Amino acid sequence: MMTLYDKIIALYPELTTQDFLTVITLQNDSDGKGDYIAKWDHPTLPKPTAEQLA
Amino acid sequence: MSNAVLKGHASGTGTVTIETPNTNSDLTISVPARAGNMAVDGPAFSAYMANNQILSNGSYTKLQYNTESWDTNSNYDTSLFRFTPTVAGYYQFNFTMGLYSATSLGTRFILLYKNGAAHKYGNYLDMTAGTGGVITGSTQVYMNGSTDYVEIYGYVSSGGTNTIQGIAAQSYFEGCLMRAA
Numbered sequence: 099m100m101t102l103y104d105k106i107i108a109l110y111p112e113l114t115t116q117d118f119l120t121v122i123t124l125q126n127d128s129d130g131k132g133d134y135i136a137k138w139d140h141p142t143l144p145k146p147t148a149e150q151l152a
Numbered sequence: 153m154s155n156a157v158l159k160g161h162a163s164g165t166g167t168v169t170i171e172t173p174n175t176n177s178d179l180t181i182s183v184p185a186r187a188g189n190m191a192v193d194g195p196a197f198s199a200y201m202a203n204n205q206i207l208s209n210g211s212y213t214k215l216q217y218n219t220e221s222w223d224t225n226s227n228y229d230t231s232l233f234r235f236t237p238t239v240a241g242y243y244q245f246n247f248t249m250g251l252y253s254a255t256s257l258g259t260r261f262i263l264l265y266k267n268g269a270a271h272k273y274g275n276y277l278d279m280t281a282g283t284g285g286v287i288t289g290s291t292q293v294y295m296n297g298s299t300d301y302v303e304i305y306g307y308v309s310s311g312g313t314n315t316i317q318g319i320a321a322q323s324y325f326e327g328c329l330m331r332a333a
Contacts, residue, residue: 103210115210115259115309124211125305128233133211 102133105151110143194329195225195237201323205316207251207308212263212270215249215304215316217325233303235325240297240333245290247274247304250322251314252284258310262287265303286322292330302327 100108102124107113118124123137138145160168172179199217207213218230227237237243249262261276274289293302304325308314316323 101208101211103208106210118210118309126208126211126213128214128216133208133213136212 102135102151106146109146109150113140113143193224194241194332195227195239196326196328197223197225197228197235198324198326199223199228199230199233200320200325201249201316201318202320203318205318207306207314207316209258209308209310209314212305212307214265215247215262215306215323215325217304217323219320221320221324221326233325234301235303235327236299236301237295237329238297239329240295241329242331242333243293243295243302243327244330245293245302245325245327246288247290247325248286248288248323249304249306250284250286250317250319251277251279251306251308252317258308258314260287260306260308260314262289262304262306264289264291264293265305266293267300270305271302294333297333 103118106122113122117140121137121139121141122135124133125136126133135145198221200219200221201215201217202219203216205216214233216233218233220228220230225238228235245264247262247264251260259276259278262274263270264272264274271293272289272291274291275287277285277287279285287306289304295302306316
């Protein structure tokens with residue numbers, strides 16, 4: 099099963115490891131709700147929609 | 153010259169005794185020039201992971217220290233994996249995760265969150281496939297004794313399945329009051 103990270107990379111393959119340490123933050127609060135996008139501040143790529151990540 | 157007053161409480165029938173140690177020396181206890189309550193014993197806790205936890209790539213994940221070794225003030229929550237002290241002051245925290253069986257290259261690190269936001273980072277480790285190690289962090293944080301809380305998050309940049317070892321000696325989170333506010 100693809101993780102949220104995998105789905106975002108599949109959508110935007112140009113993203114780098116550094117992007118996920120700076121302009122994008124994925125987070126999981128161990129509350130049973132899974133990974134989510136806590137921050138999306140990429141200068142050029144729009145935040146994926148729920149449909150794109152489904 | 154300032155004065156010293158011992159004041160009994162209007163309610164209650166008990167007797168509070170101030171007892172001196174067995175000494176032949178003259179000793180002076182200096183009281184700091186500020187108001188407040190004396191903290192005789194501050195909160196202290198130690199919790200660890202009793203179960204393995206998988207970290208997904210690229211996601212800051214709260215670490216599940218689900219078992220207590222001690223929690224003197226019942227301020228640690230083993231369901232939320234969170235410490236919310238009820239005594240205001242400056243706290244010392246230590247936190248670790250034992251991470252093994254990394255399947256490929258990548259950066260791993262650990263960090264402390266305060267009130268839901270990244271606050272202080274611990275060490276990071278660039279790992280090669282099939283290796284592992286204990287990643288650690290240590291820091292001091294001011295806590296207001298009411299609403300402030302801290303949690304520990306881990307991060308792996310890549311490498312498929314990354315397993316934090318549910319071993320008390322390798323994956324733990326602990327803290328104690330250093331100095332009351």
